[in-house]
Amino acid sequence: MRVIAFIVVCLTGALLLYGTSEFPDWGDPKSPASLHVSNYYIEKTYEDTHAPNFVTAVVTDYRGFDTMFETAVIFTAGLGCFLLLRDFRGKKEHYYRHIPTGVILHIKDEKKSLTVGKEFGYMDKEWVPPDLINKTVCRILIPFIQIYALYVVAHGDFSPGGGFQGGVIFGSSLILLAISYDLKTLVKRIKERLLGIFAAVGVLIYAGTGALCLVMGGNFLDYGKLAPLFPGYEDHIRTLGMLVVEIGVGIAVMAVMTIIYINIVSEGRHDEGL
C-alpha cells in the first residue's frame, strides 16, 4: 500500500509542479487572476453595495448563491450526524452523587424512575471532580465570547468576519459550557428540538430572503428589490440584505456546530460527554 501511495503521490506531485511552471510570479499584481473579474469587485463594490469589506460583499451578494449552498452543506452535515448517531434509547445505568458526603449511587435498572432530592447531583460515568477555577473562569468568559460572536456577525460588512465565523464562535461558547460543566447542563438549557429548529430556520432565513426578492419582482437574491420594504434605507439596501443573510448563516452554523459536538461526544445519547 505504501509503495502504491508513494507512486501516486509522486505522479500527482509531478503533474502539479508541471502545471505551476508557467504561473506568473507569486504576488504579481499583473497576473490574469488579479485583472479580469477581481478588479471589478475592488473598484465597484463600494459603489454598488456600500459595504467596505469586499470579501463579505462578494460572499453574500455577488456570489450569494454559492454561500446559500455552503450553508446547506453545513446543515446537511448536522442532519447527517443526527441521522447517523442519534440514539433515542437512552442509557441503562445512572449515577447519582450525594453532594455533602460524596457517596455515589449506581442505579442499574432503567425503568425505575427515581426522584432525588437537591442534595443529590446527577453524575457522568467517567466523572472528574469539578474544578472551581475552570468553572468560574468559563462562566465569566462565556457571555463575553457570545457578545463577541454577535459583534462578528453584525460587523461582517465592515471588518473581517461574518455570519459563519460568528456562528462558529457562538457555537464554541456553547461547547465550552458543555466541556466546563457537563453535557447535561447544555442539553437542559438548549433543547435538541430548539437546535434542530434553529438550524433549519437559519438556512430558511437565507433562502427566504432570496425568495422574497423573487416575489418582489427581482431575480433570486437580488437584494436591491427589497427597497420598498425598508423605506429610508434605499442607499444601503444591499448592505441590509447582507446583514439579514449573515444573521441567518450565523444561527444555522451555531446550531449545527452544537448538534455535531453533542452527537459525537455522547455517541448520540445526549447524556454524558467530555
Add this chain to the structure above:
Amino acid sequence: MHWPIDIIVLTFVIFCAIAAISVKDLLGTAILFGAYSFLMCLLWTVMGAVDVAFTEASVGAGVSTVFFVAAIFRTSRRTKD
C-alpha cells in the same frame, strides 16, 4: 516583502503536517493538527486574506479540534502508525 516570515511559517506548517500524520498517539495528532491549522491561519494573515484566516482560526484550530478530541474520547487513542 514578507517572504522571510512567509517561508519560516511555511516550514513550520509542513513540519506540523508531517508530525500530525506520523505521531503514534491520536490525541497528539489532534493537538498537532490544531497547531497546523493555526499556523496556516497565520500564513493567510500574512498574505492578507483576513476573512479566510479568521474562519480557519475559528474552525480549523477551534471547532475541528474539539470534534477531534470528542471523537477520540469516544473511540481510542491507539494507532498503529
Add this chain to the structure above:
Amino acid sequence: MEHYAALIVVAPFITALFAGLFVWIEERLSYPIVLAGLAVSVYSAIQVLIQVMAVGTLQYKFAGWPPPIGIEYRIDLLNAMVLCLVSGIAFLNLIASYRSVQQEISDRTGSYFTVYNLFVTGLLGVTITGDLFNLYVLIEITSLTSYAQIALGDKDRGPLASLNYIFIGVIGASFYLLGVGYLYMYTGSLNMADVAVLIKGSQGSSTVLTAFILCILGIWIKMALFPFHVWLPNAYTYSPVIFSRVVAPLMTKVMVYVMIRLMITVFGYDYIFNTLHLSEAVVWLATLAILAGGVMALAQKNLKKMLTYIIVCEIGYMVGGAWMGNQLGMTGAILHILNDALMTFALFLAVGNMVYRIEKVDITDLKGLFGKMPWTMGGFVLAALSIIGVPPTCGFFSKWYLILGAMEKGAYHFVAALVISSLICAVLFFKVFEICFFESGSHGHEHSSHGPVAIEEAPVSMLIISGLVSLSLIVAGVYSGTIVNTIILPFLK
C-alpha cells in the same frame, strides 16, 4: 415566466428546509412538503425545456449581476433534457419508495426526506449551472448528502462504505477544485462561457493542460470510471433502497453530463481532439472499463451488487462514446445518458420491490419469484432486455449509435467490447431468469429461523411506478429518433 430556471433548484431546496423544520414540529408533514417541492421542480423543468426548444439558450442571472461577475444559470437543450430526467426520476422515486423508507428508516423519516431533497437539489444544481465554482459547491452537496444516506443502509457495512466513499469522493472533488484553480490562474474568470473564450488559442499552455487533466480526472473519480470505481459497488449495495434507486440512475449520469459539458463548453472539441489527441487512449480506457465491469459482474452472488458492476460497465459506454471525437459517438453518449438512467431506474425499482418483500437478494434467494411477484418480475425482465439491448427497447438504439460512432472512427476494439458486454449481460440476466422461473421456491425450511414467510406481490404504489417506468423504456425506444433529431443534434450543431 422567466423564473422557472431558478425554481427548478430553489423549490426542492426550500421545501427540504421546511421539511427539516417540520421534523421538530409535526413530522408527518415532511413527506407532503418534500413531494410538493419536487413536483414544482418537475413542472418548472418541463416548462424550461419547452422554452428552450422554442427560443434557444436561456440565461438566469442570480442577484441580477451580469455573468462574469455574478453566478448565472445557462440552459441549453442538453441541460434541459437532463434536468427533466433528474427531477422526474427523483419525483417518481419518492412516490414509489415511500413504503420502503417506512420499513427501513422508521424512526426518523422526516430528516431522511430532508436529506433526500437536498441530494436532488445538488444534482439539479450541478446540471443547470453555468459557473465552475458553483458546480463544485453543488457537487459537494450531492456528495455529503450521499455519504449521509449510504451510512443509513446496512447497519454493519453502511458506515464503512460511506467512509471509503468520503475519502475517494474528497480526492475527486478536490482535484476538480484544483483544476478550477488552475483555470482561474490562467483566465481570471469562473464563468464557463467566459473561460471558454479566454482559453481559446492557448494550445501550448501547461497551466491549461494541467487544469484540463485535473478537472477530467476529478470528474472521472466521481463518476467511477474503471480504475477509480472501487467505492461504487459497496456504496450502492449497502445503501437504503430509496437511495440506491435514485443514486444508481442519476449520480453517474449527471457526472457524465458534467464531463460532456466541460468537454464541449469549456475546453472545446478542438483542444481535446486536435491538440491533445486524447481520443485513442481514453477509448481504450473505456473499453477496459466495459470489459472489467462485465467480468466483475459475472463473479457476484448478490443481485444488487451485480447491477452495480453493470453500472460500471455502462459508464464505459458513455465515456467511450463521448471521447470518440465524432458526432455519432457523442449522440450515442448523450442518448445513453437518457436511456441508461431510465433502464437503471427500472431495474432498481424492481430490485427494490424484491428487497421490500424478501430482504436479502442473493441470486439464490430469488427462487420461484416469477410465480410470487409476477408484475415486479415483468418490469425486471423488460429492464433487463433493455440493458442487453434487444431492439424495441431503448437500450438498443443508444448502443446502435455508439457502434456507428466507433465504426466511423475505426475503434473496433470498442465495438467488440460493447458486443461482448451485451453478451455477458445476457448471460447474467438469463441466469437470474432461470432461477426465478424454473427453480421452485423454498417451502419454508430454508427460512426456518424466520418462520414460513409468505412472499407476495409488492404494494400497488410501488408496482404502478415500476410498470410505468418499464413501459417508458419501450416508448423511449420508439421515439429515440425524435429525441435525437429535436434535442441532441440541434445541441451538437
Add this chain to the structure above:
Amino acid sequence: MSDVLSLIVAKYNYWLYVILMMIGLYGMIAKNNLVKKIVGMNIFQTAIILFYVSIGYKTDATIPILKNAHDAHGAAIHAADYINPLTSCLMLTAIVVSVATFGYAMALAVRIYQRYQTLEEDELRMRLSEE
C-alpha cells in the same frame, strides 16, 4: 545565481503547497488508521485553500477592506492596492465544506468504532472477512 534565487522567491509558495498536498494525499492513501486518514484528508483540503489564497496575493497590497470608508466618496480606488477578494470568497466556501466533511467523517469513525471496536483498517478487514 540571482536568477535561481529570484525564481525560488517567485515560485516557492506554489511548490510548498504541492508538497503539503502530497503529504495529505499520502496520509490518506497509505495510513492504516481511519482517523489518520481523515487528518490526511483535511491537510489535503487545506493545501488547496493555501493554493487559492496564494493566487489572490499581490505584493504591496493590503487586506480587501476599503480604507477610510466614511470619507471615500469621490476618492478613486486603485485595484492594485487591495488583494483579490474573489479567492478569499471562494475559500470561505471551501473551508466550510471541509469542516462539514470533517465533522461528518468523525461521526462515522465513532459509529464504526461502536460497531467493530477498532479503527485500524487491517483489523476491520479481518473482522469483515470473519463474518
